[in-house]
Amino acid sequence: MIGGGSAPILVLSQNTKRESGRKVQTGNIAAGKAIADVIRTCLGPRSMLKMLMDPMGGIVMTNDGNAILREIMVQHPAAKTMLEVARTQDEEVGDGTTSVIILGGEMLSVALPFLQQQQMHPTVIISAYRQALEDLVVILKDKISISVDVNNRVEMMKIVKSCVGTKFISKWSELACKIALDATSTVALEENGRKEIDIKRYAKVEKIPGGAIEDSVVLRGVMVNKDVTHPKMKRTLKNPRIVLLDCSLEYKKGESQTNIEITKEEDFQKILLMEEEYIKKICDEVLQVKPDLVITEKGVSDLAQHFLLKAGVSCIRRVRKTDNNRIARAVGATVVSRTDELKEEDVGLHCGLFEIKKFGDEYFTFLVECKDPKACTILLRGASKDILNEVERNLQDAMNVARNVMVEPLLVPGGGAAEMALSQALSEKAKAITGVQQWPYRAVALALEVIPRTLIQNCGANPIRTLTALRAKHVQTDGTSWGIDGESGKIVDMKDYGVWEPFAVKVQTYKTAIETAILLLRIDDIVSGVKKQGDTTSPAAKAPEEGAPQPGEEP
Structure with a gap:
């Protein structure tokens, strides 16, 4: 029994497993990294698909981070937390599920050297992370984001296109963007000066196999x-x-x-x-x-x-x-x-x-x-059920992007440009921080580079050379819109290239990723009362005490 006095805090039975200290922290970091590695190839327009098979023999082919993580079965409690993160992100803003997992895994892995080599206390790392998150949100809003006219249809199409471009449906991106925008603007309601856009309830996707994808429409009803x-x-x-x-x-x-x-x-x-x-x-x-x-x-x-x-x-x-x-x-x-x-x-x-x-x-x-009408149905046609399911998942993301921009009309440059600009700004800020907290603070800046790096890797380009050139661009030109062309892996100015992302999605991604990393770093004890498989007997039953009757003997 741990704890003094009359109120016991925790009772450890003989078949309770307990791990503590550094071992738990390194284990949690490893679990977070493992989940991030599974999802890593699903970022950007050159992303790979995952084929998932469920116990019933059904097959799902997708590159949607949330859909993949829903199907994965994990045992490790920290890995389960990472899966929950993707779900939260999906419910909150409906996009950025892949980015949030990759970023969360990276935030954890940059903390590992401080714990292992420098024997730094997790609390120090956590307070630096918190400070970095606060600064990051302010920089993103004041220096990197731009406002957008929601009524300008051409601008809105560009924004939704940048979301759809990384998906299976990108071949029909014009049609998909039109459908997403029409559906979202149909269900938009303004009450007391606040916009309420409930896509889940009032924009229903109905799938009818047969016909071509081009036959898909938004019904005014x-x-x-x-x-x-x-x-x-x-x-x-x-x-x-x-x-x-x-x-x-x-x-x-x-x-x-x-x-x-x-x-x-x-x-x-x-x-x-x-x-x-x-x-x-x-x-x-x-x-x-x-x-x-x-x-x-x-x-x-x-x-x-x-x-x-x-x-x-x-x-x-x-x-x-x-x-x-x-x-x-x-x-x-x-x-x-x-x-x-x-x-x-x-x-x-x-x-x-x-x-x-x-x-x-x-x-x-x-x-x-x-x-x-303040409600609509999106009628999807397509060759097979699998294709229709994937198109529906992609459309949901596109509609969420349109909704986020309508609710909060701010944009940030895509293609890893926002991450690179933030990384640059945080590295500069880190110089002003005194004491040991400077290093974990700088590590957050370094971790943000994982998004452009992953985009380069998924294109098959050279990550070291391209990333160094991108970093130099941000330092020399003092511009915040230089990013990676996800198709070719080249460095482009996102203002000209026209890839933008909603501010709401980006902020939510950073907040969720850093706060998850903080949460997992704060854990220093895992107590599990679950027996291992195959271990049918408790430790007490394995070793009979001296003088105790042996099996088969009369007591």
Whole structure:
């Protein structure tokens, strides 16, 4: 038992493994570097793909850092932390997952010499890292970033193109950028002076195998994989009045195993009549507002279908809640959870066309030509499921880039230029720092060079020569926009080359990478109560005490 007094802090049983001190720190650094090495070849336009096979035999081919790390199985706790980092980055800004892992791994590996050779205390390294992070964010905002006009479509296309350029979809980059920009600007909402752009909820990607990628479009409205409930219902409606329900149009059965005992035949007729009257009542409540189309998340009974058909109303049932919310935003309707609460203002009037089309063997409902829809569906076509999945992952990144720029209209030069400029500025600042903290501070500046270096390596160019030339450019010209052309590995001015990245993504990448490195450096003890595989007996059972009965003996 560790700890004094009556409150024990930690109880170590005999089969608890414990590692501490330098061994843990070097182990954590090695784990972080290992994860970074897996992802390293996935950075830049010349990136390689990884083929991942899951236990079910499914195959994923991608160069999206987050998708790769989701599939990897690791045991080491520090490596698991690195995987979490990529997920956080993806949820927060939706891009830069590869960069954050590479940078985090490098921040850890530059700390290794201080721990091993100079026997420096982790706290000293951590405080230098913190200081470097603060300075870095200020320099990036004040000296390197430029503001951008969100309404200038040509500029926005360039920005999204720089994100798409490193992906599988780069061959169709014009189309991808157009789709990403249209979808993001469609779902943008301004409330109280703040922009709210919820891509996850309101810009849904629907994949239909078949056709060419060039056939992909952003629909001004919503598409769902559904057909009308009754074959005689209308499959095309112009300017329909749409009612959205969150309740079923069928007779409510009694809760929890209700038993009804019937003695006379007339009673049975009565019960059937009650059901019929109830369904007629709720159908009449719906028909009061004169809808042309009823969409519900629950079921619709045959009788209700009959009443709706008689009134000339089309009906779609069992629509997902998320799809229903999207339809509500697109057509300007309100989802109602009780039929007796239906009012005229709940009816959606903004939809220009309702039609049902058949692709392959399946029917799809289109609610399109909406007036100012605040939700949309991106319809992707392509040769196979694998290609469509990869295109979807790439599009999500592109939409996130567009969203980040719309929310915070600041840009920084891409192609490793921002990292190189920061590295240069931090190296200069390090000269003014007195004491031992100067070295870890300088190490952060050195670690930032990993991004341009990796870009050069992935092109197959000479990293040492190119990086030295790039460093010289930043020192001599005092410019912040010199970076690496990811296609050829040559040094180019990003202002002319036109590769820009959102400020929000860059800042989040640096913050997450450095803070993860700090977190892992602060660990000096790993206590695991998990037994090793194959070790079925505890250490106490392995060595019987003297005088204790041997197996098979009578006690």
